[in-house]
Amino acid sequence: MTDTSRPGHDRTDPALSVIMGERRQLINLAYRLLGSLAEAEDAVQETYARWYAMSPSQRDAVESPGAWLTTVAGRICLNTLKSARARRERYVGAWLPEPLPEPAEWAADRTDGTAADPADRVTLDESVNMAFLVVLESMTPAERVAFILHDVFRYPFAEVAEVTGRTPAACRQLASSARRRLHGLRDPKPPVAKQAGVVRAFKAAWEAKDIEALIGLLDPDATAVADGGGLVMAFLDPIEGAEPIARGWMEIADRMPTGMTLLERTVNGRPGLVARLDGVVVTVFAFEVVDDRIKQIWAVRNPEKLRPWTSG
Structure with a gap:
């Protein structure tokens, strides 16, 4: 595979070049493949463990450390x-990808007390918006890997085949099948500023408990999905339709404890909302806006998926 090591690195120390030049690339790849930052970090850690498990002479024999790491990380994913x-079949309720904040909102510290590494931050673009990641979840593992490696990271199918263990022709078919699943997401979306305006209006109507305004902001066929992971309260089944969603959100508003605040934030590169209770992020809401109405709402409440978000 293509060596993505940055120019100027000391080529006499491949290990240093790998650590400095490849970690962020691997995190970005693994998050898109897995939809989980925690699992992505584990995959990258395992990749490095396999690199250092080789003898120095074996590492020296690797012509392109970046290519080797990408291949191994792809196979692990x-x-x-x-x-x-x-x-995930045993998961309580719906499983949603882990939401990511803007870099400025990234939690300053990890739960283990160590400082967050900028190399662990995922680049936010269209390949990480929540709608995109949710559709990726519907793909077979091989489809997802072939599509992400080829269409997002631009690896040739001959190199994708090294990861999947299939022929280049088979990988081409896998990527084509994945594209068909994503067909509806390729339609033009409103400008980000307009999406933000719709989300802002939804927040205002929710806080005002204006059910008619909420219904007017929702697509008639809208769907809302929550992920509590069995760790916190969340509705287990998707809510479908503008009026049922609006009524559900009215119930949530009625139960909101004192100290709960709603903030406008960017979620996976798109306008979203964050609920904080006494300064701690307890829910992240991602939205898909189509034709000036909200088509999808994803509410992530599982605290294990909210690690990257600033608290306090």
Whole structure:
């Protein structure tokens, strides 16, 4: 695979070049493949563990450390995706990807007390918006890996085949199938400023408990999905239709404890909302806005998925 090491690195120390030049690339790749920052970090850690498990002479024999790391990380992610299907069948309620904030909103510290590494931050673009990631979840592991490596990271199918263990022709078919699943997401979306205006209006109507205004902001066929992971209260089944969603949000408003605040924030590169209770992020809301109305709402409440968000 293509060596993505940055120019100017000391080529006499491949390990240093790998650490300095490849970690962010690997995190970005693994998050898009897995939809989980925690799992992405684990995959990258395992990739480095395999690199350092080799002898110095074996590492020196690797012509392109960046290519080697990408291949190994891709294979680890592929295996993780295969095993994740069984785990997610046992998951309480809907499983949603981990939402990510803007870089400025990234939590200053990890739960283990260590400072957040800028190399662990995911670049926010159209390939990480929540709608995109949710559709990726519907793909087979091989489809997802082939599509992300080829269409997002621009690896040739011959190199994708090294990761998937399939022929380049088979990988081409996998990517084509993945594109068909994503067909509806390629339609033009309102400008970000207009999306932000719709989300802002939704926030205002919610806070005012104006159910008619909420219904007017929702697409008639809108769907709302929540992810509490069985750790916190969340509705287990999707809510479908503008009026049922509006009524559900009215119930949430009635139950909001004192000290709860709603803030406008960017979620995976799109306008969203964050609920804080006494300064701690407890829910992240992502939205898909189509034709000036909200088509999808994703509410992530599982505290294990909110690590990257600033608290306090």
